[in-house]
Amino acid sequence: MSLDISFIGILIGSIMASSVPLILAASGELITERSGVLNLGVEGMMIIGAISGFALMVITDNLFIAIIGSMLSGVIISLIFGFLTQSLLTNHVATGLALTIFGIGLSAMLGKNFVGIPGKEFPILFSSLKESIPFFGPILFGHSIVLYFAFTLPFLTNYFLKKTKLGLVVRAVGDSPVSASNQGINVILVRYCCILYGGAMCGLAGAYLSLIYTPQWIENMTAGRGWIALALVVFATWSPIKVLIGALIFGGITILQLHMQAIGFRIPVQFLSALPYLMTIIVLVVISRDSRKIKLNTPTSLGRIFYKEK
Amino acid sequence: MTTDLRISNISKIYPGCIANDNVSLQFKSGKIYALLGENGAGKSTLVKILSGVVSPDNGEVFLNEKNLKLSSPLDAKKNKIGMVFQHFNLFETLSVFENLSIDATEDNKSLRVRINEILKKYNFSIDLDVPVLNLSAGHKQKVEIIRCLLRSPKVLIMDEPTSVLTEQETEELFISLKKFCDEGILIIYITHKLKEVLSLCDEVAVMRKGKVVSVSQTQNEKIETLANKMVGQKLAKIKKKINISKNKDEIFKVKHLNFYSDDPFETNLVNLNFSVKKGECLGIAGISGNGQNELFQILSGEIITPDTSIIFRNKEIAKLNPKQRREYLMAFSPEDRISQAAVPELKIYENVALNNFKSSNFFEKGLVNEKKIKEHSKKILSDFSVNTDNVELKSQFLSGGNLQKLILGRELITAPELLICYNPTWGLDVGAINYIHETLIKINDQEKSTILISTDTEELLKLSDRIVVIYKGKLSKIMPSEEVTPEKLGVLMGGGSID
Numbered sequence: 001m002s003l004d005i006s007f008i009g010i011l012i013g014s015i016m017a018s019s020v021p022l023i024l025a026a027s028g029e030l031i032t033e034r035s036g037v038l039n040l041g042v043e044g045m046m047i048i049g050a051i052s053g054f055a056l057m058v059i060t061d062n063l064f065i066a067i068i069g070s071m072l073s074g075v076i077i078s079l080i081f082g083f084l085t086q087s088l089l090t091n092h093v094a095t096g097l098a099l100t101i102f103g104i105g106l107s108a109m110l111g112k113n114f115v116g117i118p119g120k121e122f123p124i125l126f127s128s129l130k131e132s133i134p135f136f137g138p139i140l141f142g143h144s145i146v147l148y149f150a151f152t153l154p155f156l157t158n159y160f161l162k163k164t165k166l167g168l169v170v171r172a173v174g175d176s177p178v179s180a181s182n183q184g185i186n187v188i189l190v191r192y193c194c195i196l197y198g199g200a201m202c203g204l205a206g207a208y209l210s211l212i213y214t215p216q217w218i219e220n221m222t223a224g225r226g227w228i229a230l231a232l233v234v235f236a237t238w239s240p241i242k243v244l245i246g247a248l249i250f251g252g253i254t255i256l257q258l259h260m261q262a263i264g265f266r267i268p269v270q271f272l273s274a275l276p277y278l279m280t281i282i283v284l285v286v287i288s289r290d291s292r293k294i295k296l297n298t299p300t301s302l303g304r305i306f307y308k309e310k
Numbered sequence: 311m312t313t314d315l316r317i318s319n320i321s322k323i324y325p326g327c328i329a330n331d332n333v334s335l336q337f338k339s340g341k342i343y344a345l346l347g348e349n350g351a352g353k354s355t356l357v358k359i360l361s362g363v364v365s366p367d368n369g370e371v372f373l374n375e376k377n378l379k380l381s382s383p384l385d386a387k388k389n390k391i392g393m394v395f396q397h398f399n400l401f402e403t404l405s406v407f408e409n410l411s412i413d414a415t416e417d418n419k420s421l422r423v424r425i426n427e428i429l430k431k432y433n434f435s436i437d438l439d440v441p442v443l444n445l446s447a448g449h450k451q452k453v454e455i456i457r458c459l460l461r462s463p464k465v466l467i468m469d470e471p472t473s474v475l476t477e478q479e480t481e482e483l484f485i486s487l488k489k490f491c492d493e494g495i496l497i498i499y500i501t502h503k504l505k506e507v508l509s510l511c512d513e514v515a516v517m518r519k520g521k522v523v524s525v526s527q528t529q530n531e532k533i534e535t536l537a538n539k540m541v542g543q544k545l546a547k548i549k550k551k552i553n554i555s556k557n558k559d560e561i562f563k564v565k566h567l568n569f570y571s572d573d574p575f576e577t578n579l580v581n582l583n584f585s586v587k588k589g590e591c592l593g594i595a596g597i598s599g600n601g602q603n604e605l606f607q608i609l610s611g612e613i614i615t616p617d618t619s620i621i622f623r624n625k626e627i628a629k630l631n632p633k634q635r636r637e638y639l640m641a642f643s644p645e646d647r648i649s650q651a652a653v654p655e656l657k658i659y660e661n662v663a664l665n666n667f668k669s670s671n672f673f674e675k676g677l678v679n680e681k682k683i684k685e686h687s688k689k690i691l692s693d694f695s696v697n698t699d700n701v702e703l704k705s706q707f708l709s710g711g712n713l714q715k716l717i718l719g720r721e722l723i724t725a726p727e728l729l730i731c732y733n734p735t736w737g738l739d740v741g742a743i744n745y746i747h748e749t750l751i752k753i754n755d756q757e758k759s760t761i762l763i764s765t766d767t768e769e770l771l772k773l774s775d776r777i778v779v780i781y782k783g784k785l786s787k788i789m790p791s792e793e794v795t796p797e798k799l800g801v802l803m804g805g806g807s808i809d
Contacts, residue, residue, distance in 0.1 A: 165411075172401045172412050179399035182363055183413050184384035296403045296441055 009135040011255065017143065017213060019251030020150040021046070021205040021222075025229035026236075026243045027153045028201025033233055034161065035194035036174040036301035040096025041081055043226025044103020045199050049074045049206025051107040054217045055114055063122060067146070067207055074203020075196050077103060082195040085305070086188050092303045100226070108219050119215025144212045146204065153201075157240040170194060174299030177306040187306055202226070228277075235284035238297040242288060250280040313339035313374060313464040313496045320369030322355050329355035330366065331520040339464070339496040342487060344507040344528070346540055347517035348739035349709045353500045354396070356517075357467050360498075361393040362386035373464070387413070392458030396469040398450050402443040406453055409442055410460065421460075428459050432486055448479035455486070466490060467498045472506060473737050476598060484510050502540070502739040504533045518542050541741050561759050562586040562728055563621040569604055569613070569783075577601035579608070579783045586728065589757040591750070593774030593791065597803050598765045601783040603645075606732045606763055610642040611635045623727065636665070641726035643717055645733045647710065651717045654706035658698075658716065659687040661705050665720050686723070694719035695745065711742025718749060729753060732763040747773060767799050781805050 025042050032039050053070030057063060081099050084090045122144050124130075130142030161167040169190060173180045177187045205225075210217055228250060236242035253276040261272055288294060315337040322330040329352045337343050347353045358364045360371065362380040371378045378389050386393065401409050407422065414421050425438065434452050442450060451471060458466055468487070472480045487510065491497050499511055507514050508528055516524045516539045524539050562585060569579035579601050586592045596602055607613040609620070611632040620628040627635055632642065644650035652661045663672050663683045672683050687701040694715045698708070705713060714734060721729060734750070735743040750773055753760055764770050770777055770791075777794050779786040779802035786802050798808050 168404070168408055168412055171404060172408075175401040175403045176399070179401060182361070182383050182393075182395065182399045184362075184382060184387060185412075295443070298403070300403060 005135050006138070009138040011259075013138040013142070015248065015252040015255050016139070016151070017147060017251075018255055019247040020147050021208050021213070021225050022229050022232060022247035022250060023150045023153060023244055024146075024205035024208065025202045025226060026232040026247060027150075027157050027240060028198040028205075029229060030157060030233050030236075030238060030240055030243060031161075031170065031201075032194045032198035033302055034174045034238060034299050035170050035191050036177060036299050036304065036306070037085065037191050037195055038092040038096065038303035039078070039081055039099070039195060039198060040093060040230065041078070041099025041103065042198075042202050042230050043222055043224065044100035045074045045077050045202035046103075046206035046209075046222045046226045046229075047107040047220070048077050048103045049203030050210040050221055051111045051114070051206075051217060052203070053207030054119070054210040055110065057120055057211060058114060058117055061120075063120065063211065066211060067204065070207030070211075071200040071203045074199040074201070074206070076199075078195050078199025078202070081199075082192045086191050086195070089305050089307055091305070104220060111217050111219060114217040115219070117217065119211065122212045122215065144208075146208050146212060150208075151244075154240040154244040161240070171299075174301055177301050177304075181306075181308055187308070191306075202229075205229070228280075232280070232284070235281055235288065237284075237288040237294045238299065239288070239293075242284060245287070246280050246284045249283050250276050253279050311494070313494070314372075315465055315496060315498075316372040316375075317356075317360070318370045318372065320356065320359060320366045320371070322352075322359060322364065322366045322368075328520045330359070333369070333517075333520075333522050335515055335522060335525070337465075337496055337498060339494050340491065341512040342491050342497045342499055342510055344511035344514040345498060345500045345517065346502065346504070346507055346514055346536065348502055348540055348741055349711060351517040351540075352520040353517055354469060355520075357393065357469050357498070357500055360386065360391060360465075360467060362391075387461060390461065390464040391467065392461060392463035392465065393467045394451065394454045394458060394469065394471060396471070396473065398454060400442045400450055400453060403441055405439050405441050406436060406445070407438040409453060410438075410457055413457075414460065424460060425456060428456055432489065446479075447474040448476065448482070451475065451479075451483070459490075463495060465496045465498065467500070469500045470502070471499075472501070472503065480506075504536050504540075504740070507531075507536060508533065516540055537740050540739075558587040558589065560585040561588050561623060562761075563619075564609075565619045565621070567605075567608065567615070567618050567620070569608060569615050571604070577604055577783045579604055582785050584778060584785065584788060586759045586761060588759060589754050590775045591754050591760045591762055591773050592788075593770040593777040594761065594763040594780055594785075595767060595770050595777055595799050595803060596763075596765065596780035600780050600803075602732065602763050602765075602780060604783075605780065606642075606644065606730065609730050609761065610640075610644070636724075636726075639724070639727040641721035641724070641729045643714075643721055643729065643731035643734055645736060647713050647717060648706075652705050652713060655704060657702050657704055658691070658708075659684045659701040661716070662687040662690060662701075662720050670724075690716065690719035690723055693723070694749070709742075711738045711745075714738060714742065714746060718746065722749070722753070726758065728759045728761070730761045730763070733765060734762070735766065735769060743769075767796050767803075770799070771796065779803055 025046055029039065029042050049070040052073035053066045056069040057066035060066065077099065081095055084095045085092050124142050124144055126141035130137045161171060169185055173185060173187050173190045181187045206222060209221055232243050232246045236246050257272040257275050261269060317333060317335045320330050320333040333356060345353050355364065359366045359380065362383045362385045365381055371380060373389055378385070380386055410425060411418060411421055429436065436449055436452055442453065445453070471483060475483060487497055501507060508531065511528050514526060514528050514531065514536065515522055516536065518540065564582055564584055567579060567582040571578060577600060584592065594602070604613065608615055611630055614629060618628045619626065622638060622640060625638065627638060648654050663678070672679055684701050688699065691699055691701065696715045696719065697712045708716065735746050750760055750762070762770065762773055771794065774791045776788050777791050778788045779799065781803065782805065801808055
């Protein structure tokens with residue numbers, strides 16, 4: 001079989017598209033975790049984003065409102081998590097798990113009437129360039145605006161954490177909330193903001209699935225991507241750029257193994273399906289071996305409840 | 311311009327404990343003030359109030375006759391009150407510069423210039439771009455001090471600053487503090503170390519059970535007078551009667567102990583030979599970092615060195631692990647109570663159960679015999695006057711002194727023949743130190759032996775029958791303690807020779 005160059009270009013383009021929800025959700029969760037909050041509700045927030053985006057699209061017929069609405073719904077549902085963990089001091093892990101279960105259930109209920117409704121075509125940018133340039137065209141052009149945003153997000157996140165004052169504050173809170181509080185930083189407020197930001201990104205990731213990637217509503221359509229995003233953050237040792245690499249590897253191998261299955265490679269299908277998970281973990285573990293860096297990037301207070309002395 | 315800080319009628323009540331009871335104090339710049347008290351006397355609460363971390367139930371704080379509203383740490387900062395906490399308030403994973411820049415209002419470039427000026431002025435040398443977790447305790451403290459100095463403070467509060475410092479670092483700190491004082495910064499120095507009060511401070515306020523019990527000039531005070539004020543009763547003078555009799559059996563013997571390590575931070579031990587007699591206390595003196603850690607670990611079985619011979623009660627035990635050594639009736643009290651001797655997150659009785667023996671029956675058929683352990687723990691708590699009878703309490707809520715009593719109790723309740731302890735009174739207040747010294751003397755009176763590894767010469771002279779000095783992994787000759795003076799020890803500890 002001859003793989004011509006334009007096919008590879010199209011393949012890479014589709015790999016990029018499939019990794020967008022992972023990049024968005026993981027980048028959001030990364031900020032949340034960097035502030036010391038472990039939100040296991042990523043999957044739940046994504047699915048809520050997916051249904052609310054799709055529902056708003058159907059109701060208002062306006063994609064812009066749908067996208068913004070999905071982010072807002074992510075914010076609202078993460079606000080529940082924030083209120084429980086930051087104001088009522090509940091356990092992060094238990095609350096996050098509950099949020100996921102709640103999100104999946106709520107989305108199924110809300111989505112009942114939206115099953116089977118066809119989605120709307122999402123505008124793509126530079127579609128003429130996509131056709132006219134071989135190889136690079138399908139890679140660089142003809143994507144939705146959300147994809148371009150997703151691919152700049154890890155770099156923005158990196159810049160935010162490393163170079164800005166606010167990023168420094170977020171890292172400081174994640175390192176030692178007690179010290180931060182004694183320095184006059186409002187730890188609870190910072191953590192709330194990070195949780196809500198994470199919620200918005202997860203909502204957007206969900207909307208990308210239901211509005212752009214496979215424009216329709218199917219129950220449980222996030223299919224575990226939220227969990228992958230969570231794992232990416234940890235295996236990428238809280239580095240935004242490594243999250244991007246991990247998401248691309250995962251998306252890439254998912255697509256490749258589908259092609260391999262289609263072509264009929266004589267490898268057990270189960271093994272091929274497991275390949276993306278295995279490879280992503282192996283690669284991320286290998287590139288993140290520097291124990292010193294792990295120590296410096298890991299938010300020391302992750303998952304610990306903070307309360308202020310009075 | 312002079313600074314005048316006045317605390318008026320401050321009260322703070324926690325459930326079940328009056329931390330500050332109507333505290334009034336007055337401070338003026340140009341002097342160094344000591345706030346002295348045992349652990350739990352209310353010093354830390356008072357400084358937390360001054361730094362805005364907690365707010366008082368009652369009372370007011372005046373700075374230059376201005377009534378301060380200190381409802382958050384920001385308020386303290388705005389009013390130029392700087393604070394160096396006992397447990398450092400630093401961000402370990404951030405670099406030194408990031409730690410300093412987090413609450414700065416200027417841009418990074420001019421901040422760096424200012425930091426470098428401070429480094430130069432006070433002769434600090436710290437790399438600004440390494441993460442804080444790579445720094446020594448002394449350097450971390452300097453980072454905290456620089457953070458305060460950047461805000462040109464009027465008041466600088468130091469909360470037990472020397473508890474983590476080496477002797478040299480302590481001296482350096484004192485020099486800096488005196489400099490700050492000369493520059494007009496009002497310094498409040500919180501401590502329970504009497505010597506430091508006398509050598510550094512001009513005026514001393516003593517706190518006990520939340521109340522200020524005395525304010526005086528340090529020149530009028532002596533260690534004994536301060537100690538009595540602090541504890542509230544006359545401390546019994548402890549003096550051990552030395553009991554060396556030549557004909558007693560040697561219960562413990564170490565022959566040709568060598569230890570070589572690849573780790574540059576560990577000290578090699580070279581040909582150590584010593585023995586301990588029945589009922590004797592052998593003191594091992596030395597400045598910390600001269601091989602005491604390694605020696606303790608080898609004696610307790612944490613490190614097994616091949617070709618070493620350690621004889622205990624006529625048995626060769628060098629290859630046994632700590633648990634097996636305990637079965638032979640050795641007991642150990644490591645230096646670091648929180649990370650080595652106990653697990654702070656576990657409850658008291660769980661910590662007691664960690665030290666299980668075949669004979670103690672704490673575990674039956676793989677199940678925990680909670681009732682038995684709890685009974686046993688209760689006995690320890692009451693026999694060793696630990697300040698609680700609640701065995702369900704998490705160990706981290708015990709003060710250092712009570713935790714040490716619990717650990718000693720756990721080790722001693724099995725009546726071991728030999729107790730090896732390493733800095734048993736490190737960081738404790740006078741009352742607890744006294745208790746622990748009494749306990750150690752009692753062990754010897756019962757014909758049991760102790761090895762006391764300590765960096766505190768006074769303690770060694772008080773408790774040991776014979777003393778040996780460790781310097782760079784080598785032992786001096788063993789001396790009967792009546793022949794030893796603090797001066798002699800000082801020479802030997804510094805690597806000198808007395809013959």
